Amino acid sequence: MSNERKTDATKGAGTRRIKGGSLPPPAPGKQGSTVAWLGLGAMGRPMARRLVDAGYDLRVFNRTPGRDKDLVKAGALSARTPYDAVNGASFVFTMVADAHALLSLMSGKRGVLAGLAATPSKRRPVVVDMSTIGREAAVEVSEMAREAGVHFVDAPVSGSVGPAARGELVALVGGGVRVVERVRPLLGHLCRALVHAGGPGQGQALKVVLNGLGAHHLVALASMLALGERVGLARDVVLDAVTSGAFATPSYVSKRAKILAHDYTPDFSLALTLKDCRLATDLARRAGVALPVLSAIEREVDTGVRAGLGHLDLYALEKMYR
Ligand SMILES: NC(=O)c1ccc[n+]([C@@H]2O[C@H](COP(=O)([O-])OP(=O)(O)OC[C@H]3O[C@@H](n4cnc5c(N)ncnc54)[C@H](OP(=O)(O)O)[C@@H]3O)[C@@H](O)[C@H]2O)c1
Structure with missing residues (x-):
């Protein structure tokens, strides 16, 4: 020790x-x-x-x-x-x-x-x-x-x-x-x-904080994939920039092949993402910290789950933005 x-x-x-x-x-x-x-x-x-x-x-x-x-x-x-x-x-x-x-x-x-x-x-x-x-x-x-x-x-x-x-x-x-x-x-x-x-419980507190960050990060990816497509950018072009530019992270890089192939089989489902968003907003509420962006993300993910995307990988949220 x-x-x-x-x-x-x-x-x-x-x-x-x-x-x-x-x-x-x-x-x-x-x-x-x-x-x-x-x-x-x-x-x-x-x-x-x-x-x-x-x-x-x-x-x-x-x-x-x-x-x-x-x-x-x-x-x-x-x-x-x-x-x-x-x-x-x-x-x-x-x-x-x-x-x-x-x-x-x-x-x-x-x-x-x-x-x-x-x-x-x-x-x-x-x-x-x-x-x-x-x-x-x-x-x-x-x-x-x-x-x-x-x-x-x-x-x-x-x-x-x-x-x-x-x-x-x-x-x-x-x-x-x-x-x-x-x-x-x-x-x-x-x-x-x-x-x-x-x-006891502090490992979970840390995980909830980390996943709150992840929710911002991955919902941002899903929404920008949809915007890129709408303005005529090829999927591989957007992914090249996302996975090599200033915001490239291991989580984006590791999803690249899956996103290119439109493979929505879940590594981490949108339903579990909603559970984690709720844990993060709940922790913030209990701690008395107002986090309106996190609350908006929870609502977006909830809408995606209600639209039937819950069993798919979380980046399937791009379908909703489309
Ligand atoms: N997947 C990831 O990338 C990832 C990464 C980090 C952390 N996590 C966390 O790790 C945990 C497991 O994730 P996962 O991806 O393995 O989920 P999963 O594939 O959906 O598996 C969920 C497991 O929970 C069991 N379960 C669900 N409800 C139950 C109940 N009422 N009583 C008893 N067992 C029940 C399921 O049993 P059945 O087979 O009977 O449904 C299954 O064994 C989650 O808390 C998730 O947030 C996941």
């Missing part, structure tokens, strides 16, 4: 943070811990796969059955309920759509907390939620976990499906220093870097 340092305490953030930065290369070979993974969507599947490939004893659960076939072939055990998945696990990872999904996994007779309570172990198990659920929900789940004698870390990620498969995500982490140190080796298989934002 030599890389810990004291920082100013922010509200709810605790007093100590781990200094951010790159994660060490993960240890290869058979690992000692049993790990449960719940949520096998676009992100959860490749992330869980990395832990199986790293040698962890992995138990997986997904609400819709059958999405774990490849993982089972690779060596994971398929569980029928969250309760069964966490049986004997030292670490429980969740990667689901939103707060409602996480709460439904955690609670109830066949839920995560009941399952962990039924299998007492020497060390308190840790639940690591990597979904984007917002600060309020993370604090609520952290409190539920504490009452059940379980540690909780919020570790939403920056990066999409490609970085997830390559273990190149960036984890934005909230939780106590010791417990974050405990999960750090596992995060090392999934992420290239970890930013410790503070106590």
Whole structure:
């Protein structure tokens, strides 16, 4: 723990943070811990796969059955309920759509907390939620976990499906220093870097701030694609400028081929973008910060989802502007 340092305490953030930065290369070979993974969507599947490939004893659960076939072939055990998945696990990872999904996994007779309570172990198990659920929900789940004698870390990620498969995500982490140190080796298989934002919920606060920025950034791209087309600029010409000029960023560059091919299959859906916009406007409202542009973006994305674009990649918003 030599890389810990004291920082100013922010509200709810605790007093100590781990200094951010790159994660060490993960240890290869058979690992000692049993790990449960719940949520096998676009992100959860490749992330869980990395832990199986790293040698962890992995138990997986997904609400819709059958999405774990490849993982089972690779060596994971398929569980029928969250309760069964966490049986004997030292670490429980969740990667689901939103707060409602996480709460439904955690609670109830066949839920995560009941399952962990039924299998007492020497060390308190840790639940690591990597979904984007917002600060309020993370604090609520952290409190539920504490009452059940379980540690909780919020570790939403920056990066999409490609970085997830390559273990190149960036984890934005909230939780106590010791417990974050405990999960750090596992995060090392999934992420290239970890930013410790503070106590429980602060990882989510940071993720919501980052995604608020992303919403401006990607809605701007969708609207300017539509404007470029309307004034007679070829798609590849606009993309050449966008991906090589002063505003070129990895997120624009990585979408180039997809946009050129009019491929709207979601790396990140417009429906999830709406959820994130709502989390950002909610955080701003609670903090008493007026952000009218962010509110307008939320309304635009909402209109796109109502128009039936929610299941498509977020840049499908260009269809609405057209
Ligand atoms: N995709 C990205 O690029 C990206 C990047 C960073 C962060 N994230 C965040 O990561 C999380 C997962 O994203 P994703 O792209 O993997 O989403 P996704 O493909 O839509 O998968 C969502 C997962 O949540 C589960 N789920 C939804 N509602 C549920 C409920 N009520 N009870 C139990 N499980 C439920 C789904 O189960 P079913 O299979 O049964 O539907 C599925 O496993 C989201 O919070 C997202 O904002 C995504």
